[in-house]
Amino acid sequence: MLNATGKIIIIMPEPRNGGSRHLPPVAHAPHGNHGSTRHAPQPGSVDPVQQQQLAEHHIADVRRFFSGIGVTEREGNASNVPVVFDPSFENAAYVRQIDTRTNQMVGESLQIGVDPESGESYAKAKDVMAHEWTHRITNALVPGLLTGAHFGSDMAIGESLADTLAAAYDTDDWDIGEDIGTPVRNMADPGRYGDPAHMTDLKKIYESGDERVQVVRRPDGQHAFRVEGHLLAGIPNKAASLIGDAIGRDKMAQIYLDTARNNLQPCRGLDGYAAGVMMSARDLFGPQSREFQATTQAFDAVGLLDQVKAQREPSRR
Numbered sequence: 001m002l003n004a005t006g007k008i009i010i011i012m013p014e015p016r017n018g019g020s021r022h023l024p025p026v027a028h029a030p031h032g033n034h035g036s037t038r039h040a041p042q043p044g045s046v047d048p049v050q051q052q053q054l055a056e057h058h059i060a061d062v063r064r065f066f067s068g069i070g071v072t073e074r075e076g077n078a079s080n081v082p083v084v085f086d087p088s089f090e091n092a093a094y095v096r097q098i099d100t101r102t103n104q105m106v107g108e109s110l111q112i113g114v115d116p117e118s119g120e121s122y123a124k125a126k127d128v129m130a131h132e133w134t135h136r137i138t139n140a141l142v143p144g145l146l147t148g149a150h151f152g153s154d155m156a157i158g159e160s161l162a163d164t165l166a167a168a169y170d171t172d173d174w175d176i177g178e179d180i181g182t183p184v185r186n187m188a189d190p191g192r193y194g195d196p197a198h199m200t201d202l203k204k205i206y207e208s209g210d211e212r213v214q215v216v217r218r219p220d221g222q223h224a225f226r227v228e229g230h231l232l233a234g235i236p237n238k239a240a241s242l243i244g245d246a247i248g249r250d251k252m253a254q255i256y257l258d259t260a261r262n263n264l265q266p267c268r269g270l271d272g273y274a275a276g277v278m279m280s281a282r283d284l285f286g287p288q289s290r291e292f293q294a295t296t297q298a299f300d301a302v303g304l305l306d307q308v309k310a311q312r313e314p315s316r317r
Contacts, residue, residue: 052085083109091111094132117181124180153269155232164256165256167187194210199235213226213228214227239299242301262276262280278292
C-alpha cells in the first residue's frame with residue numbers, strides 16, 4: 001500500500017482467508033480450524049508491554065543463534081531493526097519500506113501481532129520469531145528475492161527458507177506456530193494443513209477448486225500453474241525436513257545458509273532453488289558424501305530432481 005505522499009511502498013504480508021491467520025504460514029480457510037476448539041479472543045486479553053518485552057527477548061535469542069552459525073551483522077543479523085508489538089495487527093511480519101523513486105529500502109521493522117483465531121500473541125512462538133528474522137537475513141543475502149508478490153516461486157522460496165532456518169533454531173518438531181495453538185504448517189507433512197508435498201499435488205489442489213492454484217498460459221503456448229507462495233512452500237519444506245532428518249538440523253542449516261549466500265538468485269524457480277541447495281551440499285561435503293546424497297534424495301522425493309537435471313547448474317555469485 002502507499003502512504004499519503006504516494007512515494008513510499010510498504011512491503012508487508014497481504015491479508016488472506018478473510019482475516020484468518022496470514023504470515024507466517026497460514027491455516028487455510030478451506031480447512032477451517034483443523035479441529036481446534038478455539039474461541040474468539042477477548043478484548044484486552046494480551047498485555048502489550050509484556051508481549052513487547054517477550055518479542056524483543058525472543059529476537060535477541062534468535063540473533064544469538066544466527067551469530068552462532070556464522071551469520072554476521074552485515075548479512076542482516078544486526079540489532080538495528082525496530083521490533084514492534086501491536087495487538088491490533090493480526091499477523092507477524094518483516095516489513096520493508098521502499099522509496100519508489102529510487103527503489104531503495106528506506107526503513108524496516110518486525111511487526112508482531114496477535115493470532116485472530118486463538119487470541120495468542122505471535123511473540124510467544126519462537127519459531128515464528130525466527131521465521132520473520134530469517135526474512136531479514138534473506139533480504140540482505142539475496143537482494144530481489146523478497147519482492148512482495150504473493151504468487152510465484154520467489155515468495156515460496158523465501159517462505160520455505162524462513163521455515164527451514166526457523167526449524168534449525170526450534171528443533172522440537174517440524175511444526176510452525178505450535179506455541180500459540182494449532183500449528184499452521186508442518187514441514188514434514190505439508191498435506192496435514194492442505195499444502196502440497198510433491199509437484200504432482202499441485203494439479204490435485206487445482207482440481208479441488210482451491211483459488212490459490214491457477215492455470216496460466218505461457219508465451220510459448222503451454223500452460224503452467226501459478227501458485228500462491230505460502231502454499232507452494234510446502235514442496236521445498238518437505239525436502240528440507242527429509243534433509244534435516246537424514247543428516248541433522250545443524251548440517252541442514254549449514255547447507256541452506258550457504259545456498260542463500262552463494263547459490264540462490266531471484267527468478268530461478270523451485271528447480272533452481274533445489275539445484276542451489278544440492279550444489280551447496282556438494283561444495284561443503286563432497287559429491288560422494290552422505291550429505292549430498294541426502295539432498296539429492298530429498299528433492300527426488302518431492303518431484304524436483306528431474307527438473308534440476310534438465311536445467312543448467314547454477315553458478316556461484
